[in-house]
Amino acid sequence: MARNEFFPIYVGNIGLLIDERISELGLSQGDVAKRAGLSQKTMSQLVNGHIRLTPPMAAKLENVLGIESEYLLRIQAEYDASAERAKKRKELSTEVAWVKVCPYSELVNRGIILGASSSVDRLLQLLRFYECDTPSACMNSWQAKPSMLRAARAWDSEAAHLAAWLKVGELAARELACQSYDKVAFRQALVEARTLSLKEDPIIALQAIQDEFASAGVALAFVKQFKGTRCSGASQWLTPDKALILLSFRYKTDDQLWFTLFHEAGHLLNDSKKETYLENSDASCDSIDESERQADKFASDFLIEPLDYERLIGIERYTRSKIVEESRKIGVAPGIIVGRLQHDSVLPWQTGLNRFKRKLGWDDPRAEALGYVVSV
DSSP: OOOOOOOOOOOSOHHHHHHHHHHHTTOOHHHHHHHHTOOHHHHHHHHTTSSOOOHHHHHHHHHHHTOOHHHHHHHHHHHHHHHHHHHHHHHHTTOGGGGGGTTHHHHHHTTSSOOOSSHHHHHHHHHHHHTOSSHHHHHHHHHTOHHHHHHOSSHHHHHHHHHHHHHHHHHHHHTSOOOOOOHHHHHHHHHHHHHHTTSSOHHHHHHHHHHHHHTTTEEEEEOOOOTTOOOSEEEEEEETTEEEEEEOOOSSBHHHHHHHHHHHHHHHHHSOTTOOEEEOTTSOGGGOOHHHHHHHHHHHHHHSOHHHHHHHHTOSOOOHHHHHHHHHHHTSOHHHHHHHHHHTTSSOSSOGGGGGSOBOSTTSHHHHHSTTOOOO
C-alpha cells in the first residue's frame, strides 16, 4: 500500500511546523523523540526554535512525522533565508541616505531598475544593480579603480554615477555574443573600422564595426551618459577572453567619436587587463597619466599615419575640395581630418569645414531602433 506523504503549505519556524504535526498525530514531543532516536532536550530545542534542523535530524523525523526530509530541510532553508533578509534590511535601514548619492531616479526612468516605495527597498534595488552587498562594498570597489578616482571630481556622487554608466555597459556587453579575444583579429577589425569611417552614415558604420569587434572578442556598447558624468568612452576586460569598449555619444560629432573609439582600442591592445580606463577630456593635463597619453597617440597615429599628417600640416590653404582629396588619400572620413587639425590648432574651431563633421547623438531616433545601441 502506498504511503500517504504530508506536504503542508508552510513558511515559518520549522519548530512550529513540527509541533503542529505532532499534535495532529496525537503524540507528545517525548514520543516523537523516542521514535526518532533523539534526546528530549534536542526535540524541545527544535520545537521552540532554539536550534536549526540538520539533515541527520530531518532523516530521523521523516518516518515518524510522515514528512519527507527534503521538504523539512527546504522549509528550514526558506526560514533561514527569510531571517537573514530581515536582518539585512534592519542593517541597511541605517544606510538609506546612500540612495541620494546614486542616480536612482535616472536608473528607474531608464527602466534599468524597478521603482520602490520604501527607502530600504530602493537601496536594495541599487545594491542588486551594482552587484554589491553593501554601500561600503560598492565604494571600496570603485576606489580600487584609479581611473575613477581621476575622473570623479565630486567623489561620492560622481563615482556612483560613473559606476552606473559602466555597469549598464557591462550588462549590455553580457548580451553581446563575442568570439574569444584575438589580438591579431582585433587589429584587423580596427583597420576595417577606419575604412568604415568613410561611410556617409556613421550609425550604419558603427553597426558594422560592432560585428567586426565581436568576431575579435570585443563587445562594443553604447550607453547614454548619466547626469554629472563627463566620460565619452571607457574600456575594460570583462573576462580574460572578452573586453568591452563603451561609448556615450557625449560629443555630437563623428570626429570625436572615432577618436574615442580608437583611444579605447589602444588601451585594450597595449595596457593592463586589470584596469578600467575612462576617457575624460575635462581632466587637466597634469592628471593625465602616461597610459592615456599613449592611447591618445595610438588613436592619432592609427587614424592618420604620421607621414600623412606631415603632408596635411604642410598644406597652405585648406579648402573643401582639398579636405575631400586628403580624405580619399588617407582613407578616413573628412571630419576626422578636420577635427585633428582643429585639435592641433592648425585650423580654427569656427570654420566652414565643420560641415564635414557629421552630427550624431541620442536625439537620432534610429539610435533607439537599432538593436546594437543600448539606451535603457
